[in-house]
Amino acid sequence: MTFFSKLLLVIYFSIFFSAGTFAASDLSTESFSQLPDVSNLVLSPSGKKLASTVRVSVGDTQGVAVQVMDLATKKNKMVLFTDNSKFFFKWIGWKDDTTLMVSTFTPAERDTWVGMGSVRFKTRDHDLMLIDTESEKITQPITSKFLKRYKITPSVRDWVVDSLYDDPEHILMAFPGADAGFMSGLMVYKINIKTQRATTYHSSKTNAGNWMTDQQHRVRVGTQIEDDQVSILVYDLDSKKWQSLWTYKIFSEDQVDPLGFGKDPNEFYIRAYHQSRQAIFKVNLKDPTLKRELMVADANYDVQGSLVYSPVTGEVIGVSASAEGGTHFFDKGMQSLQAKIDKAIPEHRNYIYSITNDLNMFLVFSSNATNSGTFYLGTMNPLRLDAVAYSYKKLLPEFMSNTQRIEYTARDGLKIEAYLTIPKGKPAKNLPTLMFPHGGPHARDSGVFDYWAQFFANKGYAVLQMNFRGSDGQGIDHRNAGMKNWGKEMQDDVEDGARKLIADGIADPNAIGIVGGSYGGYAALMGVVKTPDFYRCAISVNGVSNVYDLVKDRRAFWLSYNAIDEQIGNDNATLKAISPVNFADKIKAPVLLVHGTDDRQVEIKHSYQMRDALQKAKKDVTFVELPSEDHFLLNEKNRIDTFRAMDAFLNKCLPIKTDKPVAVN
Structure with missing residues (x-):
C-alpha cells in the first residue's frame, strides 16, 4: 500500500x-x-497538549469553552467558558507547555470626566487571560492598580508584543505611555505573569506603536503615523538610533508592512507591492539601499x-x-x-x-x-x-452545494471576480437568486466554505458572492477603485453580477434578492433604493443605513487627516445622498433588518433609523433586535434567531417553488 x-x-x-x-x-x-463545533486548535510546544475552543450545548448551558486535551491519555478538560453574552473569545495560543493565553473582548463604554469636560464613547475591551492548564488557575497579567494610572482606561489590554517563550515568568505587552488612554504613543512593559509586576521595557514615541521584537527579544521595529504619512521605524544595532526606513502615504502603492525578523537580527521581512500586488520580500537592514529580495508573489492576488x-x-x-x-x-x-x-x-x-x-x-x-x-x-x-x-x-x-469561480464585466468594462453557489441537485437554470456582497468593504470572498451561502443554497437559491471594486486581495488598483464610491460603481458591480446570471439563464429575472451583513447590509439597502423594481427583497444584518452618521461618528475632528474621509468622503451632501435611510420612500421591496444591541462596528441606531423611515413611508419592514450581541453573531441563540428570521422572510417574499422545503425550523 x-x-x-x-x-x-x-x-x-x-x-x-x-x-x-x-x-x-x-x-x-x-x-x-449553530456556532462552530470546534475552532482555534493549537498544539503546545512539546506536542503533549492540544487546545481548542468548542461549542457547548447541554440543557440550558449554551456557549463556547476553551478545551485542553492531553494527547497521551485523550482526556479533555474545559478550562474557561463563556455564554457569549458577557464576553467573547478572540484567540488562544500557548506561551509554554503549561500556560495558555486566551484573548477575550467585551462591548464596553467610557464616560469619564477629564479636565474640563467628559469623554464618552463606545468601545470593545480586549483582555488577556492566562490559564495554568495543570492547576486550571486563571489570572490576568495586569492588575486594576496598573490601570488606575490612566484617566481613560485603555481598551486594548491583550496586545502581546513577545510571549518570551524561553522565559516562563514574563511576557512583553504594549500599553499607552501617557495617561490619555488612547492607542497613541504605545510603550512596552515587561510583565511578570506570576506576580503581575510591570516594568518599563521600551519607552513610547509620539504617535508610534505596533512594536515588534527581533528573535533576541529586543524592540526593533515600530510604526509611526503623522496625518496621512506612515513611517516604519527600525532600531539600528550599531548606531543605537531609530531610523525611519520606509515612509509612505496611506492607501498608496509605497505601502510597507513589517512582518518580522529572521534568525539573523539584520534579516527582515516585509510585505510591499510588486507589480501592483502585495508580495513578501526579504531585506538586509545593513544594506544602505535596502534592496528587496522577492520571496513570494502571486500574479493575480495579494499575498x-x-x-x-x-x-x-x-x-x-x-x-x-x-x-x-x-x-x-x-x-x-x-x-x-x-x-x-x-x-x-x-x-x-x-x-x-x-x-x-x-x-x-x-x-x-x-x-x-x-x-x-x-x-x-x-x-x-x-x-x-x-x-x-x-x-x-x-x-x-x-x-x-458546489461553488465555482466566475468572472463578469461591469458596465464600465471592469472585470469582477465572483463565486457562484448552485443548489445541490438542481440544474443551473432559471433559479431564484440571492446577491450576497461581503462586508468591509475592504475584504474579499475567495470561494472557501461560507455557512451563509450554504444555508441559502440548501433552501434552493443560487448565491453570488462578488469582489466588487473596493475589495481587498486583488491589488491596489482594484482596492482604491472603491474610494469614495459607496452607492455608486461599487453598487453597480453587485447589480451587474445579477444581470450576468440573468443573461446566462441561471437566475430567474423575477426572483432576485439581495442580502448582506455590515457593508453588505448597506449594499442590500442601497440596492433596493437605486433599483427598486429589480430586487424582490433585501436583508440587512448589522448594516449601515446612514453613511453621514457613520463618517461623522468615526471622524476625529481634532485631527487634520482622517482616513475615513478618503475612504468614504467628507462632503455632507454626498454622504446624505448615498444613505439609504434618506430614501425609504423609493423602496418597493420588503426589507428585513437584523441588528445587535451591542454592535461596536455599526451602531444599532442605523437599523433603528432605517426601520423608522420605512415605517413612516408605510413600507414592508421586519426588524429583529438581538440582545447583548456585537457585530459578529457570536451568541448562538442570536445567530439561530437571525437565520430563522431570514428563513421566514425569504419564504414569504421569495418562496422556492417546491413541494418539500429543504431547510426547516
Missing part, C-alpha cells in the same frame, strides 16, 4: 472528535446557524499571511497563507510535506501550522467550498495524518 493510500485511510477513519451520522434530511436552519518559523533553527521557513492556496514554504523539506498533503487531500486549501519544538508534530487545517474545515494532527516520524476535529460536524461535504 502506498503512503497516500495509507494517509487517506487514516484521514477517513481515525477521528478523535466523532463527526456523528447525519443525512441530508437532518439539515435544518439550526444546523447552519497575505504571517511568517512561519522553524522552532528548531529560528529561521523563517514560510508564509502562513496565500489567497488561493495553503501555506507557502521556503524550506524544501516543508515544501515536500506540503506537496504530499496536497496530493492526499486534493482540491482543498491545506494550511500547516502549530509545529512542535522537535519538528515531529503539526496541525493542518483543510477546507474548500463544501468542507467547512477539517483539522488534522500530523506526525513526521512516522509520516501520518489523523483527522481530529470538524468545524461543523453536521455540515458534511457530501450534503453541501
Whole structure:
C-alpha cells in the first residue's frame, strides 16, 4: 500500500472528535446557524497538549469553552467558558507547555470626566487571560492598580508584543505611555505573569506603536503615523538610533508592512507591492539601499499571511497563507510535506501550522467550498495524518452545494471576480437568486466554505458572492477603485453580477434578492433604493443605513487627516445622498433588518433609523433586535434567531417553488 493510500485511510477513519451520522434530511436552519463545533486548535510546544475552543450545548448551558486535551491519555478538560453574552473569545495560543493565553473582548463604554469636560464613547475591551492548564488557575497579567494610572482606561489590554517563550515568568505587552488612554504613543512593559509586576521595557514615541521584537527579544521595529504619512521605524544595532526606513502615504502603492525578523537580527521581512500586488520580500537592514529580495508573489492576488518559523533553527521557513492556496514554504523539506498533503487531500486549501519544538508534530487545517474545515494532527516520524476535529460536524461535504469561480464585466468594462453557489441537485437554470456582497468593504470572498451561502443554497437559491471594486486581495488598483464610491460603481458591480446570471439563464429575472451583513447590509439597502423594481427583497444584518452618521461618528475632528474621509468622503451632501435611510420612500421591496444591541462596528441606531423611515413611508419592514450581541453573531441563540428570521422572510417574499422545503425550523 502506498503512503497516500495509507494517509487517506487514516484521514477517513481515525477521528478523535466523532463527526456523528447525519443525512441530508437532518439539515435544518439550526444546523447552519449553530456556532462552530470546534475552532482555534493549537498544539503546545512539546506536542503533549492540544487546545481548542468548542461549542457547548447541554440543557440550558449554551456557549463556547476553551478545551485542553492531553494527547497521551485523550482526556479533555474545559478550562474557561463563556455564554457569549458577557464576553467573547478572540484567540488562544500557548506561551509554554503549561500556560495558555486566551484573548477575550467585551462591548464596553467610557464616560469619564477629564479636565474640563467628559469623554464618552463606545468601545470593545480586549483582555488577556492566562490559564495554568495543570492547576486550571486563571489570572490576568495586569492588575486594576496598573490601570488606575490612566484617566481613560485603555481598551486594548491583550496586545502581546513577545510571549518570551524561553522565559516562563514574563511576557512583553504594549500599553499607552501617557495617561490619555488612547492607542497613541504605545510603550512596552515587561510583565511578570506570576506576580503581575510591570516594568518599563521600551519607552513610547509620539504617535508610534505596533512594536515588534527581533528573535533576541529586543524592540526593533515600530510604526509611526503623522496625518496621512506612515513611517516604519527600525532600531539600528550599531548606531543605537531609530531610523525611519520606509515612509509612505496611506492607501498608496509605497505601502510597507513589517512582518518580522529572521534568525539573523539584520534579516527582515516585509510585505510591499510588486507589480501592483502585495508580495513578501526579504531585506538586509545593513544594506544602505535596502534592496528587496522577492520571496513570494502571486500574479493575480495579494499575498497575505504571517511568517512561519522553524522552532528548531529560528529561521523563517514560510508564509502562513496565500489567497488561493495553503501555506507557502521556503524550506524544501516543508515544501515536500506540503506537496504530499496536497496530493492526499486534493482540491482543498491545506494550511500547516502549530509545529512542535522537535519538528515531529503539526496541525493542518483543510477546507474548500463544501468542507467547512477539517483539522488534522500530523506526525513526521512516522509520516501520518489523523483527522481530529470538524468545524461543523453536521455540515458534511457530501450534503453541501458546489461553488465555482466566475468572472463578469461591469458596465464600465471592469472585470469582477465572483463565486457562484448552485443548489445541490438542481440544474443551473432559471433559479431564484440571492446577491450576497461581503462586508468591509475592504475584504474579499475567495470561494472557501461560507455557512451563509450554504444555508441559502440548501433552501434552493443560487448565491453570488462578488469582489466588487473596493475589495481587498486583488491589488491596489482594484482596492482604491472603491474610494469614495459607496452607492455608486461599487453598487453597480453587485447589480451587474445579477444581470450576468440573468443573461446566462441561471437566475430567474423575477426572483432576485439581495442580502448582506455590515457593508453588505448597506449594499442590500442601497440596492433596493437605486433599483427598486429589480430586487424582490433585501436583508440587512448589522448594516449601515446612514453613511453621514457613520463618517461623522468615526471622524476625529481634532485631527487634520482622517482616513475615513478618503475612504468614504467628507462632503455632507454626498454622504446624505448615498444613505439609504434618506430614501425609504423609493423602496418597493420588503426589507428585513437584523441588528445587535451591542454592535461596536455599526451602531444599532442605523437599523433603528432605517426601520423608522420605512415605517413612516408605510413600507414592508421586519426588524429583529438581538440582545447583548456585537457585530459578529457570536451568541448562538442570536445567530439561530437571525437565520430563522431570514428563513421566514425569504419564504414569504421569495418562496422556492417546491413541494418539500429543504431547510426547516
